[in-house]
Amino acid sequence: MKGVVFTTFLDMVESTWDFDMVDTIIENAELKSGGAYTAVGTYDHSEAVALVTALSAATDIGVNDLLKTFGQHLFGVLIKGHPEFAAGVEHPLDFLEGVERYIHVEVRKLYPDAQLPQFECNRKSDDELIMIYASGRHLEDLCEGLIRGCLDFYKTQAALTRLTLPDEREEFTISLRSDSP
Ligand code: HEM
Structure with missing residues (x-):
């Protein structure tokens, strides 16, 4: 790590x-x-x-709560270190969809030895995104914190639900509240 x-x-x-x-x-x-x-x-x-x-x-x-709080804090530090990743990305769900397709791809170039998770994304609508997290390190709670940190960064309110799939991947559903900007 x-x-x-x-x-x-x-x-x-x-x-x-x-x-x-x-x-x-x-x-x-x-x-x-x-x-x-x-x-x-x-x-x-x-x-x-x-x-x-x-x-x-x-x-x-609890360890779970500590990991969530840490993930939320970590997002702020990561984005301060790499503000270019959010440049021109106006929508938090566009940003989150870009973690697998773009951000972690760039992270891999910067740190070839980084151990990154895989995400499968399904954009249900403008306001709803499903992200399926897969990692042998099982940092689901850290991941939840990072997602919450991203929503904070965009000053967005959202409902976040989690489901563990039979193959042990974690499905996150992020639904923006209709009164969010
Ligand atoms: C500015 C944005 C981001 C940057 C620069 C970034 C970069 C990184 C870096 C450097 C690591 C550590 C890799 C290692 O320890 O070897 C990491 C791990 C991780 N990232 Fe990102 N990340 C960003 C956003 C996100 C977001 C928004 C999520 C959640 C959707 C996310 C999910 C994760 C998770 C869960 C890990 C832990 C490794 C694992 O689960 O296997 N990242 N990321």
């Missing part, structure tokens, strides 16, 4: 709690890397799981 995910996570822990909490979870997670991440490095995905699990134990907040 790319270092930017780790550095953003630890920054969020520090700003939500404090540096002692960062210290505590790095210690308790018993990381191979020792917790010294750089944004351009690549680290074992199991370290991310260990950090989130340690934060959950220290705060009594």
Whole structure:
């Protein structure tokens, strides 16, 4: 997993709690890397799981909720780093449809070792999108957070529903509220 995910996570822990909490979870997670991440490095995905699990134990907040909150925050950081991905894209559902077709394609060029999920999209209408998420890493909660972060970025209200398919992929249905811009 790319270092930017780790550095953003630890920054969020520090700003939500404090540096002692960062210290505590790095210690308790018993990381191979020792917790010294750089944004351009690549680290074992199991370290991310260990950090989130340690934060959950220290705060009594569930892992699922922590991953959703983190995903929502991560979107803001990713789009600040790559504002060009939203340039000229006026509609949040157009943006989300573009994650598989365009954004992650560009991410792959920038970071050839990135481990990215696959999305299958079905645009039901102008205001409704179905995104089917597939990844061996099963970061469905992070994905939900990223979708919510994208909706926040576009200042849009939407109903988001999730369904686990028999093949273990996760189907997200995003329906914009009619009173949204
Ligand atoms: C500016 C927009 C975006 C950028 C620059 C971006 C970039 C990235 C990067 C660098 C990673 C880490 C890859 C690795 O650790 O090896 C990643 C992972 C991921 N991205 Fe994106 N992303 C963007 C938007 C989104 C959005 C909107 C979604 C959700 C619909 C999404 C879903 C995911 C998920 C779930 C992962 C975790 C890997 C997995 O599930 O297997 N991304 N993305």
